[in-house]
Amino acid sequence: MVAPDRLELLFKTYHDPLVRFLTRQTGDRDAAEEIAQETFIRALNQDEIASERSWIFAVAMNLVRDEARKDMRRRRRLELMHEEAKSEAVVLPGPTSMERHDDQAMARRAIEMLAERDRDALLMREEGLSYPEIASALELSLHSVGTTLSRARRRLMEAYERLQAEGSKAPA
């Protein structure tokens, strides 16, 4: 078990970067806070953490996936309920024109277009994780971190620019 003193230090050192990372991942600050807290709780029960930063980010990332899976199940149930109630397909609302022109909304859509691993690697790098830390967290070889990051960056920019182009063509 990690000593409480150690946990405090972990909390102090990594809480803010982790919440930012998770907010970028999920688009939801409150969910990010909750997942971050859960991550630290798990750290408390960990006997030993070799590479703290990669461990914390890897655990948080897995929690995001768990939540996303639960979210998918909930969403499917919700859709079924809607179908039963209205006997017509649920059309999820598309982004508003306001969102379409919004940098933040476009960035979110672009980041969500990335493959999961590419997105994880990119967001971890943006939080300052080193290549070895990213390799450890994502269970990649060290060499493939550069490849993953270059692919993530290229695809992100391609997606973002495409969205920008679509936004400029769309009626305001």
Add this chain to the structure above:
Amino acid sequence: MVDWADGEHPDEGTIHAWLDGALDADESAKMETHVDSCASCASHVAEARGLIAGASRVVHHLDDAPAPLLRPASTPTVSATGSAWRMLRVTPARASIAAVLLVALGITFTYEKSSVDSSREMSALKRVETVEPTAGTSAPMDERTTSAPAAAQMAPRQALPMQDSVLRSAVARRIASEQPQRSVEPAADAAVPVAPPPSVLGASAGSASAGSRVTAGRAEQQVGEMTRKALADNVSAAPASSAPAGGGCFRLESRGGAPSEWRGVPLPMEIVLSSAVGAPGDRGEPRFAIRTPREERAIGAWTRSAGDTLSLTMFGASATTTALLVPGGETREGLAYVVTPPRSDAAAPASSSERRMTLRKDAGGLQIVARRIACAK
């Protein structure tokens, strides 16, 4: 890590690794030499620089105001942008869970380590002694706690008017509906009735099931027993004055000095850490009191860990807020966060999963700075 042979060109991943500073000195030197003499690679490097900067810019756009705020809060929808996360946050079930729980942060630490290290961060459940709110300073400390997650979600990121804050909780609404507003003058007259303390259990009676209250009561007793021994270290180590060397007086501010509040008490607040055992019936934790020109009012308990981290805990009907203040130079800094166990509807001893708790930064992500001040006034 370099993955190209002499005479060949580095791949894009290696170029990014180089620009990210992930190559060692030899690899970097080799890359520099190659790029200097290879126009094609130089253009790839330039492109990679653009991608790195551009991607970083896009990622930072994610930190702007969250997109879900663009929708009216009153129209819960499942959007294509993944904001169904929001649906996971506050549900009646979660609100009801929050409404019946009573635990301090210390339970996490003490439950597993109390026999090993008795001077760790400790918190004990205890009633918060309050008087009726007077303007600006004193609100029941367990207000907003009946549905802490809900309140945390509802609470705007800035300081709230006290009355809004009080009314936000079901407990406060109940109190407001059943008791007339009172004000308390300076205690010149001992006969002035002091409002009954909003009992932790009593306050939650309106919203918690009997079983939950039993569980909460047991948890309270259990935590009290577990923490008493650890807290005794603090008590015995400190002289029995009202402001001992182990305690003292502090001024708590939000970091950056922005107007804020901690569990309904406006910041900055001045507190007195005392080792004195409280009134008969009190469990005897060292307590901390809010100090105003007119009064000192106990609002929580404090402990100090071996690492000199100061832990201030305010107790509430459904959640407990703990601020861990880590020393650093002239001041102490830390985060206030709410401790809410996930469930306590079973009478059986908590299993490991039940012991799991949720730490939430207090509404608004309160970051507290504590400065020691003179106790004499």
